[in-house]
Structure formats: C-alpha cells, structure tokens
Amino acid sequence: MSDILKTDIQYLSGVGPKRADLLRKELQIKCFEDLLYYFPYKYVDRTKFYTIREINSTLPYIQIKGRITGFKTAGYKRNKRLVADFTDDTGTIELVWFRGIQWIKESIKTGKEYVVFGKPGIFNNRINVIHPEIEAQETLKSKINAPLQSFYNTSETLKRSYLNSKAIQKLLNNLLQQIEGKIRETMPSYMIKELKLLSLNEALLNIHFPKNPTILKKAEFRLKFEELFYIQLNLFKQKKTRSKEFTGHIFSTVGNNFNTFYHKHLPFKLTSAQKRVLKEIRQDTGSGKHMNRLLQGDVGCGKTLVALMSMLIGLDNGFQSCMMAPTEILAKQHFHTLTKMLGNMDIRIALLTGSTKQSERKVLFKELKEGTLNILVGTHALIEEVVKFHNLGLVVIDEQHRFGVAQRAKLWKKNKQPPHILVMTATPIPRTLAMTLYGDLEISVIDELPPGRKPVITAHYYDSKRLRLFGFLRKQIKKGQQIYIVYPLIQESEKMDYKDLEDGYEGIVREFPPPEYAVSVVHGRMKSEEKDISMRYFVKGQTHIMIATTVIEIGVDIPNASVMVIESAERFGLSQLHQLRGRVGRGADQSYCILMTSMKLTYEARKRIETMVETNDGFEIAEVDLKLRGPGDLEGTQQSGIAFSLKIANLGKDGQILQYARDRAEEIIENDPDLNKPDNLILVSQLQKLRKENIDWSSIS
C-alpha cells in the first residue's frame, strides 16, 4: 500500500522543486510526513489586543488595531526602509519595512483599519515593529484563523526566500487539507480509550491549528506520550527477547580468589553501597540470566573496586574478564591500580592499548586464547577483531558515555554466549535520561563515598582576583599539597586554546619559579611517552603543579592533589566541571576547587558556576545540566541519538509523561511478551516502522 505521507514534499501545493530543495536542506523536510511532524515551538494568543499606550519594547509580541496616517522612506542603500506611522486612540508607533517596500506601498492604504502583529522594538526612542504582519480588519475576521497562532522555527536562508513561520503554517494548512482522512492511527484503540488519548488525527490537527488551549494540551500529551511510549516499548521488547535468546554464564560460586582478596588484600572496609551493588551483581550473574547493568556513582565512590571484585567472582567460576577504559592514561591507571591491589595473588593480568608493541601483543593474544590470561585491561583496542578470548565471562566498561551504544553491541558478539556487561559511569545521568538511553539496562547506584572524605570546597574567582589565587596556591604547596590547573580545550579553536595554555604556563612558572617550585604539563598534543613522563613526575610528588588540558579529565587518581583550578570555567559544561572537581578530594585532606572566570558571564554560565559552588551532588548537577542544555547536548546522547531525535517530548520537562509511558509499556510487555494479541498488532507494525526509520534504535539491539 502506498502511503500518501511518504509523498515527496515538492508535490505539496505551494511548494514545488525550488522550495522543496530549501525545505530539505534547511529543515530536513523531505516528505509530507516530515512536515506533518514539524511541530510549532510556541503558540501566541491572537485573541488579545493591546492599545498602543500599553506597549513597551520588552513585550514578546503585540497585536494592535489602528490606522496608518502616513508613509515616509528613510535611509539609503542597504538601510533604505519604508516607515509608516500607525495610530490608535492612545498613541502612535512606527511600522518599518526593509524589503518588499513597493508592494507594501501599493497594497496598504492610509486611513483604513488594520490589525498589526509583531515584536515591538525601539529605535531613536520610538517604539517600532519591524516587518509586522499586517492585515485588514475584515479579511482577518473572515479567515478561519485559530485563536492560538503557531510559530515554527525557520532559518535565515528560508526567510530570505519568504519561507517564514507564517508561510510554513500555510503549507501545513495545505497539507492537512490534502491528506484529510488519510492519517492512520498509530496506537491501539484500547489504549486510546483507556488512557483517554486524542486520536492521532485530532492530535496532529490541533498541534498545528489548536482550537483552544485545552485541546492543545491534550494534543501535546498524546504526541509526547506516543513518542516516549514507543521508545520504552522497544526497550522492554528487546530486553524480553534477549533474556529469552541468551542465557548468561552462571557464576555459581564465590571461591578462592574472591575470598583471598576480600580477607587478605582489601585495604579498607567496603561501604554499604559497594556491598549492596556487589550483591546485585552476584544475583544477576548467579541466576543464569544475562547481566546488563549500569553502575552509576559519583567520582571517587569506589566503582573500580566493585569491578575488580566482580571480575574475581568470574575468575572463581573459570571465566576471563576484561575492563575497557576510554583513554590510554586511564587504562594504564586501572591496570596499575588493579595490579597493585591484587599484590602477590596468582592472577595473570595484562594491559592492551593502541601502543602495545607487536611482540607483546603476540604473547598476550596467545595467553588470552588459551585462557591463561585472566584479566585484560585496555582501551578501544579490546574491541578489535583480532582480540579473541578463551572464555570471556564479564566485560566492565568504565565511563560509559565515551563508548557508543554500537561499541557495546560489538562486545556482545565476542562470544557465542555473550559476556555479562557492567557499565560504569561517573557522570550521574538524570533519571529520565537513564530510562531512555539505558532503559534496557538494570541500574545500580553507589550513593555513598568512602568514609573520611571531606567534601570539596568550591569557590568562584574572577580573573581579577588572580593574585589572591596565587597566594592561596602558595600556602597549599607549603602544606605539601599538589595542584592541578586545567585549561579548556575546544576543537574549533584548538590553536587558541594551546596559546591559552602556553601563556598560562609561562605565567605560572613566573609566579612559581624553580628551583623552589616544579611544574608539569600534559596536553593532547604531546606524545604518549611524554605525557607519561610528565604524569609520573606529578604522581610521585616531584612536581607541585600540573598544568593540563582536559586530558586529565577522567579517572586519574592522585590522592595528594587537593586543589583543582579550572581556568575559563565558563567554557566548560556542568558535567565536565563536576568530573574535573572529582579529581581532588580523594585523600584525607581538605580539598578545593577554584573556578576562574572572566567578569562577563552569560545566564547559563553563571547558573553553571553557581550550581558548582552550591552543591557536590552529581545527580543534582545532572538535573540542572539537563534543564539548562536540553538532552541533545548532554554528553552521551549524541551517540545514542534517541534523546536528540525527539520531536516533541523534552526529557528535561516531561519526566512524568515518560514515567507514565514507561509503566504502560512495561505492562503491555508483561501481559503480551511477544505482542501476539490482535489488539497489539498495531504496536508491532509501528515498532517495525520506527526501527527502520531510526538507525540508532536498531544499533542498540
């Protein structure tokens, strides 16, 4: 059956090849359906009229009735404009046109009553409206004009070709006429009835041309619900399928390796959160089900240890494990930490990164295949085809969001029977996002820091207070503390960033000259060995200050470093700031995080800095981040694409609808795991359609 909604957009009346090209390029609108699902970003109440006296330039828009008393042209060349005085009984404002002057002059008459609509501004102390919508009073009345006017995002290019919001609205009007009666329902009728949803047809009509605010709310709800519901249904369905297809390796016993480590090597007591999570992992891996678990916990809460102990359980049951980290520095650090913790235990552990030598690789691969190698730590190099395990039982992935979902999937394929997967992330993810991105994973949380940690004290200094900063740093160094100073690194302006870092370095060395002080530098342009050397000096306490770009961002653990200075902190995102702050506060001493910024801060930047100063709670920070940036910008969501591709639901605001949709989806899968019931057939076909259209969905499975 051919679907009218898939019709090329150029065949919509009012479009044609040229406009179609623009719509495709600028808004990715290729067919009728794309336009139908191109939703307004706001609605304006067109029943409200202002008098001119009430108007000021801060109003978002105004609608006024009145008459034009006269025209004049002003300015030359590019500044040439037509200006009209527009009057009602209470005052006069100016209407201004830069384009289409001739047409306005010919079609708009002085003395006649018009309705003017637009955004008020101010020029030469007079209120004006530039390029207003203007319509004769009587034609306005005769139009079937919705009381709520929808507004659509466009682009400058589109506007230049007269495809502004109003024009898009007109196209939608044409479209809805052309496809009348042909919009097929996408939800089962029993759900529509039970949940009191609008039909799809009514929802789409009212989202574009709302009859009143109440029905608009219902239309929004229906469309948001549907969008979130299908994502959740997809997740639950896949989880069900997986649990049927795959059985997990069974780690039935806790044996020698675990017990020896626990009783003889563990240098401290586990926190109760760590114990709880270990129990959760044991339940999964011992039950014959396949574990797919996300472990969330703030930086420094001790996730690595939990990972190690899980790997030991695997080993006790005859399985190999691997642990994958996003950077070489971090992989090395994990390798050293684990090696040190295991001490003299008879466990063979190795490191594999991009720079592992060929000769070493050979040995390593052999041992891996024979099963004599127990634990392999590494970077992305672990996913490569050539890396073959004897019997991989558990994969630990550290700092999840550096790994795409697709990479996770690759690991699956390493064995006939997929290994258990434990994904660890130190950037807490707001609940709504976790439900959407990782809705197919079980979630464990470590919500407790090891005892004796003092919360990091965070302060905000303007650049002008630099002298005070230096004084403070000197005092800390005198107390035997080490200091990080971090510079932002943003790809587009890489050169400038290195200049910042170099200038910063010179400044610091001037303030902290040798031989009294020693300074290390680490940045992305250095060779791996150079970085290592520099890091090692700092780790050993031979340098006082480490100047770095964000390469040190994740995971590095140096307990003696207790001060984190972040330069140009306004240029960092919240989760990055939080990550960086997590580098300090690992030892017993009071730690500090100092955010340096310029005086001029945008609203968002100020809010980020304030949030950092106010709280150390990663979840709270993640919520603020989600609200400030929207899910599309949050780290990790790009790879997944799901949160990004939402057309109407907003994970920052629609948490309740999401939970509701998730519960409904879960119910349905519980009652009808294969979606075989006739009533649910529509769900199956809709899921298939969405999977086909959305590459990101399919890569999860």
Ligand code: ADP
């Ligand atoms: P994460 O990876 O969660 O950021 P780590 O696993 O690197 O945290 O742990 C941070 C530090 O805390 C490490 O030095 C680790 O040895 C230590 N640590 C972990 N668990 C405990 C505990 N229960 N008690 C005391 N210290 C701990």
Ligand code: MG
């Ligand atoms: Mg870590």
